[in-house]
Amino acid sequence: MLSRIEFIKRTFIVLGVALIPVLVWYLFDVILIAVAALLVGELLWLGAEPLTRWLRLPPHLALFLSGIGILAIVGGGFYVFGTGMTGQLQDVIQRAQSGQSSIVNLVRESALGNMLMSHLRSGINLMDVLPRVFTVSVGVLGGIVAAIVAGVFFAAQPQLYLAGLIQLFPPRLHGQANETVEHVATALRLWLLGQLCQMVLIGVLTTLVVWLIGLPSPFALGLIAGLAEFIPYLGPVIAAIPAVLVAANQSPHTILWVIVAYTLIHQAEGHVIMPFIQRFMVFIPPAVILLAIVAIGALFGALAIPLASPIAVMAFVLVKKLYIRDTLGEDSAIPGETEN
Numbered sequence: 001m002l003s004r005i006e007f008i009k010r011t012f013i014v015l016g017v018a019l020i021p022v023l024v025w026y027l028f029d030v031i032l033i034a035v036a037a038l039l040v041g042e043l044l045w046l047g048a049e050p051l052t053r054w055l056r057l058p059p060h061l062a063l064f065l066s067g068i069g070i071l072a073i074v075g076g077g078f079y080v081f082g083t084g085m086t087g088q089l090q091d092v093i094q095r096a097q098s099g100q101s102s103i104v105n106l107v108r109e110s111a112l113g114n115m116l117m118s119h120l121r122s123g124i125n126l127m128d129v130l131p132r133v134f135t136v137s138v139g140v141l142g143g144i145v146a147a148i149v150a151g152v153f154f155a156a157q158p159q160l161y162l163a164g165l166i167q168l169f170p171p172r173l174h175g176q177a178n179e180t181v182e183h184v185a186t187a188l189r190l191w192l193l194g195q196l197c198q199m200v201l202i203g204v205l206t207t208l209v210v211w212l213i214g215l216p217s218p219f220a221l222g223l224i225a226g227l228a229e230f231i232p233y234l235g236p237v238i239a240a241i242p243a244v245l246v247a248a249n250q251s252p253h254t255i256l257w258v259i260v261a262y263t264l265i266h267q268a269e270g271h272v273i274m275p276f277i278q279r280f281m282v283f284i285p286p287a288v289i290l291l292a293i294v295a296i297g298a299l300f301g302a303l304a305i306p307l308a309s310p311i312a313v314m315a316f317v318l319v320k321k322l323y324i325r326d327t328l329g330e331d332s333a334i335p336g337e338t339e340n
Helices: 004-054 059-108 111-119 126-133 138-156 158-166 171-213 218-228 235-247 252-280 286-300 302-325
Strands: none
Touching: 004 059, 004 138, 004 171, 004 286, 004 302, 059 138, 059 218, 059 235, 138 158, 158 171, 171 218, 171 235, 171 252, 171 302, 218 235, 235 252, 286 302
């Protein structure tokens, strides 16, 4: 018969083993928040670096001014475009829902389309997801707040957290670990800068094109295209869906013009804008990004997909640095190692 102490010990062991999947799951959530915090910190330093380099301001003052500048840009944008943009987004949602009904009715007019629609789940509404894009749960909101606060701390005292991370490794690996972290941080900063440039260019270009076509709410459609651009390769497809549905309220010719316009924008992005930006920033093979999007989406759901690209960048640099170069001894260029 087991003693009381032995029984308690075995009970704690069983409970510990049972809680391992839960702990691992929450650990992954913490990792996602940490990646988002790193992006916030790198964004702050993107604004602070020119101030320290050109104006010779102290780092903390430059960082403070960078944060104020980012808040001013975001707050000013909401102040100038906030009311009108909200109305345009609501208009896009309403028109897209109406456009979906028009497309469904058009498809049902043919025998083949009617047969296909009859096999689909009744009550399907593709645009149900749009209102949810602009609403977040309490847990997601808490994660965003935690990422922002942690990002500010990371940016304010990077050496403190870097030293703590380096101490997790044996002393003989401190130099290698420090060098690896620097490579990852540089690549992540260059990738973020390239993404921001790409988002602005695609957002402005899309706004201009849909305005020329004559679609209503061009600023909202441009905003959706710009934000969706944060998800490489899949973002343009996602952004085109509401535009096509809005165009369905006008005429089939308008739908055709929208499809052609978004296709040309996507081609220009893939063959002109993206290669030009990646030439000066960071190039990651497309298959790596796509596989990262699929893996992150399968593990954590759709809300984690925007973080798939930075995670892929970090993993790509780690493999290049730690395995290909340091372990195999191969001469391999690391993204962000040198600036052209």
